[in-house]
Amino acid sequence: MPPEKLDAATLKNNLQTMLVGSEIHVFQETDSTNRLAREFLEKDAENGLVVLAERQTAGRGRFGRSWHSPAELGIYLSLVLKPELTLKHISQLTLMAGVSVILAIEEATRVPARLKWPNDVLVHGKKVAGVLCEYCAEPDLPHGVIIGIGINVNQFPDQFPDELKSLATSLRIESGEALDRTPLILSLLRHLDGEYEAFLLEGETHLIQKWSEHSDMWNRSVIVKQGGNLIEGTALRLDPVGRLIIADGQGNELAFDSGEVSLK
Numbered sequence: 001m002p003p004e005k006l007d008a009a010t011l012k013n014n015l016q017t018m019l020v021g022s023e024i025h026v027f028q029e030t031d032s033t034n035r036l037a038r039e040f041l042e043k044d045a046e047n048g049l050v051v052l053a054e055r056q057t058a059g060r061g062r063f064g065r066s067w068h069s070p071a072e073l074g075i076y077l078s079l080v081l082k083p084e085l086t087l088k089h090i091s092q093l094t095l096m097a098g099v100s101v102i103l104a105i106e107e108a109t110r111v112p113a114r115l116k117w118p119n120d121v122l123v124h125g126k127k128v129a130g131v132l133c134e135y136c137a138e139p140d141l142p143h144g145v146i147i148g149i150g151i152n153v154n155q156f157p158d159q160f161p162d163e164l165k166s167l168a169t170s171l172r173i174e175s176g177e178a179l180d181r182t183p184l185i186l187s188l189l190r191h192l193d194g195e196y197e198a199f200l201l202e203g204e205t206h207l208i209q210k211w212s213e214h215s216d217m218w219n220r221s222v223i224v225k226q227g228g229n230l231i232e233g234t235a236l237r238l239d240p241v242g243r244l245i246i247a248d249g250q251g252n253e254l255a256f257d258s259g260e261v262s263l264k
Contacts, residue, residue, distance in 0.1 A: 017193035022048035031058040034148040037078035049080040075151040082144045095211045097131045102214045104188040111174045115215040126169035221264035
């Protein structure tokens with residue numbers, strides 16, 4: 001069966017949300033949905049606008065890494081939000097998006113996905129999805145946040161580059177069956193809408209609790225790479241603002257607001 005095509009009208013007509021998906025644009029190909037979303041934002045895009053692409057030629061992850069984006073096999077999505085939040089709270093939108101991805105995957109599949117701080121979604125230790133948030137605050141241009149989400153949906157193992165085969169997986173590999181991307185996208189947009197509204201109304205405490213419940217990092221040995229430094233310790237929890245707290249070998253608690261985490 002050939003992959004189904006994404007259709008903006010179908011998504012819009014079947015979506016019931018308050019904000020997310022106020023506009024939906026589907027492109028056959030782009031370099032990066034985050035870049036396209038930024039262009040929409042610079043032209044004063046509507047709050048909640050969503051950009052999707054069937055293929056990205058230069059999809060981006062954290063630290064300038066690329067996101068493998070083969071045609072019609074994954075979900076490559078960016079959301080424009082215009083929150084009236086402090087920078088501290090804007091950084092927590094990465095956690096909000098991660099929770100939304102997990103809930104959508106749980107709703108669409110029986111795949112046991114888990115969260116890894118700050119922005120990865122793993123299945124059996126391999127990456128199935130990721131989040132990239134970018135804050136846009138250039139002078140004389142509309143301010144906002146771009147939330148980019150990539151989900152590996154229908155890839156087979158041999159469709160990943162050699163360097164990713166031991167690190168990445170897809171929902172098809174883990175579930176044993178092909179998935180229709182449209183219901184998964186609709187579920188993701190509904191959860192983004194609900195989790196964002198809850199975050200605005202309830203603040204970060206409920207969000208951090210929910211994120212923590214969907215992670216199995218706790219009490220595991222980790223290595224945090226921050227700049228040129230490698231810090232080993234035991235992951236303990238997220239603090240009230242979403243920073244990762246680890247205990248080092250001497251029992252000292254260290255807080256990280258950024259970094260790359262490896263599970264040992």
